[in-house]
Amino acid sequence: MEIQDKILALREELTQHNYNYYVLDNPTISDFEFDLKLKELKRLEDENPIFFDVNSPTQRVGGMVTKNFPTITHEFRMYSLDNSYSIEDLQDWEKRIEKTLGEKVEFVCELKYDGASISILYENGELTQAVTRGDGTQGDEITNNIRTIQSVPLKLKGNYPERFYMRGEITIPLNKFASINEERANNGLELYANPRNTASGSLKLQDNTEVAKRGLQCFPYYFIGNNLPYSTQWEMLQAADELGFKIPHTSKLCTSLEEVLAFVDHWDIERKNLPYETDGIVIKVNSFSQQDELGYTAKSPRWAMAYKFKAEAAETELLSIDYQVGRTGAITPVANLAPVSLAGTIVKRASVHNEDIIKKLDIRIGDMVYVEKGGEIIPKIVGVNTDVRKPGTEEIEFIKNCPSCGTELIRNDGEAQHYCPNENGCEPQIIGKLEHFVSRKAMDIEGLGGGTIEILYSNNKISNISDFYSLNKNEIIGLEKWIDNDYAGLKYKNQLQVDLVKAVFALSKKWGNLTIKDSEFITKNVKSLNELLNIETENNKITKFISELKNSLTNIDYQNYYSLENYVSLNLLLDIKFPNILNQNSDLFSNKIYDIDTIKYIDELLVWNNKNNKDFEQFIISIADRNRIGIKEKSAEIILNSIENSKNVNYERVLFALGIKLVGETVAKKIVKKFNSIEQLIDSSIEELESIDEIGNKIALSIKNYFSNENNLNIVHKLKNYGLKFELDNSSIPISSILENKTFLFTGSLTKFNRTDAQKMVEDHGGKNISAVSKNLNYLVVGENAGSKLKKAEEIGTVIVLTEDEFLNLIN
């Protein structure tokens, strides 16, 4: 085949795979094969620059830097939308347009995707330009960045108009938003406020390789151009689908306003399950001739209307402020609120970020504050209802000393956060560092999640990261601890089972002192409190426990269930009090359990009696949020094996694992490239550190600061003696990561290379060698006279068989 034909064929094939994956959600080849083909195309293109094409699939990965985005005047203006907030607004709008037109209209309802709008020009089926909305008249040209968005077609399929602009919204998926912020937090960077700003911020990044990593999406909602062949909005949306755009299949053609209202109602709830943010509905007149007749106001089309969902906000009392201490000593104020129902959950805490924000909002203890839930996990306080402010309230004074260890806090110039400087003596910092050390991206030690570190710490088995390596199995088996559940940032768990486990563990302490085994036996065998009370067993401890429990239950009273609901779920309370109510009303209780209306309804449904048993209530309150956990033999083995294995973790990850403030994964990588060993790093000067690209004065100071501390030097020294890697191990630096996560096996007599070299080549490119044919094998490389292994691989069917040449091709 001619080179050019080969290039064209590969482009076409890859474009189709891309479409299958990102638009249809239905990939037909593995990511790995895709990467190989892409690499092959890249190679051919690099070798034959005359065939370069900006719209080749190879351009999606980035590699272009735009320093200044040119300003472009929109050929067709980008209008805003009129907003409506109520059904009456919509009814008025319908009346208005039907009066102007003198006829009935059909509507298309679409979701209002919350991101950044974009106008993309297609000429002869090729993407040629992409411009942001800007002020509607002029925007910034960001074509290179838009090319990296996988669901934006670079070349159109089917029967496309010769020249038109696709108008659409660029959004960031919620999980991407969360992981970007997680990474930023890890690297000590300020968090992004919400998905919308993150999407528009991403579009303005200079390096489009970074844009490519953001996983942005594009949702088309309009085509505009001269003489387009469509006569309705609905027809145009279907056409967009055929041209290769990713159309969310949420839009609807409605023949009456009633249908529109049903659509609004449906999505007001359903949108919470979408993987991206929406802030309303856009309703458009379907017919383009009617649209033309209606025309535009100065700001917006008369033929379209946005219906804004009510912001997910609630008003509640600010009870107090807690101060949390992070692993780097950063202090985060968290507001405790009177429980309030917001977007389907009960909110009791909200983040307030830092002192400046507290000042800016001027929140005071006892104020009625507004809380909102955006794309963030923890809701935030957005304002104060000063009309109802109580007299005598005072401005909040930010704490001066660490809430955990009492050390005086510091706040560096130009930073918003306070820090506790007592790095090695402040409990939350110590535990935070231990947790960071074992985390997946650091030393990746298994079995130490969910409170196990606290067990080891509170039993004096570990106090700093070097202590992991002196643990032995017998001393950790059987260690136990009660831990408090931290609800901040956690999804509220309201399954009865979870509560039951907690309650049984907790109560067992008071009555009969059950072992963990006993508690497990109970919670495994019962699904409700009713079953628990009737459990059959020969075990005396359990029998005693049950009879005590029965005794107490007859006395319970939940007059004040609002406050109690704070501590145990309503499900559990109801099940204790009225064992059958959950069964009888399962619909009602299935997911809306915290809805305030539901609670009111229950209130009417039930006759709450007035007897008091404060004791028991207090008791439930004090225990319900606690878990007892312990280390069993099996987990002890896992932990110790995994600790041993972690000695193979490479230097850059060890450096990251130390938890030096501001030294995230990326910074660690850059440091290791320049200073090949920890000694070199310890001896380096601020100037040398700052000469590394992207390392500024703050990071450099933080590194110097870390290594000027005797304690830290001591820990590093110990870790080194335990055999951790503190220098760049040249043989282990992969040449590429193209074989990452792939497994290889060589069989038959090899003629192009020997087995050892071949295995090294696999490792050099990030792959792994395994010794037997199994489902876990990705590639079998066969030399001459391959025998049983080849046969077995063929039987399994998923193993890809390569010749020696094909293998070499793959890594070249």
Ligand code: AMP
């Ligand atoms: P606003 O910014 O509130 O004036 O709303 C107008 C913006 O909504 C437009 O510029 C679009 O970026 C955005 N939008 C989101 N979804 C849609 C949609 N389905 N149809 C039209 N505009 C939309």
Ligand code: ZN
């Ligand atoms: Zn402290």
